[in-house]
Amino acid sequence: MRKATLFAGLVAGFSTFAFNAAQAVEIEYWQYVFETRVKAMDQLIAEFQKANPGITVKQVTFPYADYQTRVIAANMAGQGPDVMQLFYGWLDKFVSGQLLQPLPTNMFPHDKIESEFFPIVSAMKRGEDYYGLPTAVRSLALFYNKKLFTEAGLDPANPPKTLDEFVAAAEKIAKHDASGNLTVAGSTLDMGGQDHQWWREVLIRQFGGTPYTDNDAKVAYDSEAGIKALTFYTSLQLEKKIGQAGFMDEGQAAFRGGKAGMTIDGTFRLGSFKTIKDFEWGVTELPANAQGVRSNYASYFANGISSKTKGEELEASKKFLAYITSPAAMEIWLKTVGELPARRSAALTEANLKDPVYGPFLKGLEYAHTTLFKDEAAQRQNAIDMANRVLLEGQSVKDSIKQAAEAEQEIIDAAKP
Amino acid sequence: MAAIEQRGAASDRPGRSFGDRISMRTKRLLWVWGFLALPILFYTVIRFYPTFQAFYLSFTNWDLLRPAKFIGAANYVKLFKDPQFWKVFKNTFTYLIVGTPISLVLAFVIAFFLDRVRLLHGFIRALYFLPYLTTAAAMAWVWRWFYQPPPIGVINDVFGMLGIPQQPFIRSVDQALFSIMVTAIWAGLGFQIIIFMAGLRAIPTTFYEAARIDGLGEWAILRKITLPLLKPTTVFLVVFSSIGFLRIFDQVYNMTTNDPGGPLGSTKPLVLMIYQTAFNSYAMGYAAAQTVVLFTILLVVSLLQLFILRDKK
Secondary structure: OHHHHHHHHHHHHHHHHHHHHHHOEEEEEEEEOOHHHHHHHHHHHHHHHHHOOOEEEEEEEEOHHHHHHHHHHHHHOOOOOOEEEEEHHHHHHHHHOOOEEOOOOOOOOHHHHHHHEOHHHHHHEEOOEEOOEEEEEEOEEEEEEHHHHHHOOOOOOOOOOEHHHHHHHHHHHOEEOOOOOEEEEEEOOOHHHHHHHHHHHHHHHHOOOOOEEOOOOEEOOOOHHHHHHHHHHHHHHHOOOOOOOOOOOOHHHHHHOOOEEEEEEEHHHHHHHOOOOOOOEEEEOOOEOOOOOOOEEOEEEEEEEEOOOOHHHHHHHHHHHHHHOOHHHHHHHHHHHOOEEOEHHHHOOHHHHHOOOHHHHHHHHHOEEOOOOOOHHHHHHHHHHHHHHHHHHOOOHHHHHHHHHHHHHHHHHHOOO | OHHHHHHHHHOOOOOOOHHHHOOHHHHHHHHHHHHHHHHHHHHHHHHHHHHHHHHHHOOEOOOOOOOOOEOOOHHHHHHHHOHHHHHHHHHHHHHHHHHHHHHHHHHHHHHHHHOOOOOOHHHHHHHHHHHHHOOHHHHHHHHHHHOOOOOOOHHHHHHHHHOOOOOOHHHOOOOHHHHHHHHHHHHHHHHHHHHHHHHHHHOOHHHHHHHHHOOOOHHHHHHHHHHHHOHHHHHHHHHHHHHHHHOOOHHHHHHOOOOOOOOOOOOOOHHHHHHHHHHOOOOHHHHHHHHHHHHHHHHHHHHHHHHHOOOOO
């Protein structure tokens, strides 16, 4: 049996070799290292090569911390990838640095993109052109620990739907020792995790404001709504004592360790939480406000074509990009990585919507917002500092918001090309 | 052998090949420089060229993506106006000014007494040296967990048992820097102890014998003999440890990865700021300007220390 497969492999190898000799095109695809993503891409490449025998795709990966630098440095050296993965928040930088070429409209017509993908892909549009398309998208949801829910006398089949219910449930779950130290958190508080997105795109809107105006180039949260949103967030620790920033180091660690009743996190955490053995957990939509207003933050890694790719390679790259953003590819990606399909038709299937895990994330996508970050790391840091000034230094929420808004406006202005 | 004899005799005889005409001395020099050329070339390409390049970059607005444009001293003006830079500057010098003396005094005291211990001497010395061999990143993570609030932080658990109030450590703007400094001191201690002990052993015992015969007390011996004769060792360690504290990065970065250099920038050293400017914001020109400032600080501090601790003749 083994000999037979070996022989078959050899024959197959020779035949593709012979074929390639005639019209071989090799293109390079770059993404960062994340085991399931690399595996899914291997599978997609295999499928693609089967359908397009003249093209070979070489996958090149780098650790996440290095990835952006590598792409930029390789571009300078003129040796970059043909098709690359990029975070939507890097697009301004990549477009102004001429790393990407616009997607050709004959193969990727705008009306098709706009009708078939979730509206958040508009973040890949600059001027009249789209510069990339995602295979998968991510959104946020509320994870909850069913065991802690039961212990606190809450119904694990009926997780909180509104912010008030969320606070009430957290208060019931939270436990403190005799000297007042938190031993079990009702909900995690971790601005460095996903809370800054929750605050920015969800809470501010739920308290009646908008985080930014002018295509996210103007900070608008130095407002009544911004103050109310941050007051709500910081009061979770300062008054209601349902959680504590830095509790068990990180929010996700506290939840994993079974020491937190709830945590807000993204689809990308599913892989890690699926290995939890000590308790059952559930997922529900992010809580609505009293008026039923919901919001969510969605993000994604898109795939774009390098500005240096030309001729045969460009044709092959276009085909490859079309394949990895096709519904078939999205299904493979969902199964392997657990990230949601970027096309409505592939995402909003009945089976997916009924799925207890994917369902809440998918519902979130419908009303999700995507912040057009100019300098994601610096803007995130700014939100962390804003909360810390209130939590650690006792600064008033109003002053902290004002300071944060001014600092963030400076970051945004400095990043303008 | 024959060649050498010949060379000695024929060095100034005309009509011979070039190799025979140059003197023994020149030949030796050629050999020496021949061997030295390799490291010099290496250093020029790997060290000096990038250093000068950094000086040049610090006057540009290079961001990796577009060609660098000369912008004069704008980066330096921006840097000196940046309140974050002054905070980081203060942090860096706190690491230096508090960390260096504490670590040296501690290392000396331990070395001084360890030198007299005969029982399990090697074992104890190895124990002190062990942290120096461990990866800084791994140690930083262990300490990071030690410092956690209850219920998982070991130190706070012990405090709880002893009835001491809980401390926030790395979650506090006042304590975080010192909490991290402790781990850096602990990590470097083993190396300093070994160097101090080598220095102590190098002092001839006859000096001590003579002093004892003259009736000098232990304290006087320490002050008049041990410390003065240990000066070269101390100078080396002061400079070495200062440079280490000025360049502190691993501990800070690994203990505060969620909020690098935080909370609120209270632990951020200059090197971390450079790293973030260069590899998070890709402002290479600005980062180069910060590097030049760090280089200048390192140079001035080292020269100053060498000057203060020089041998007065």
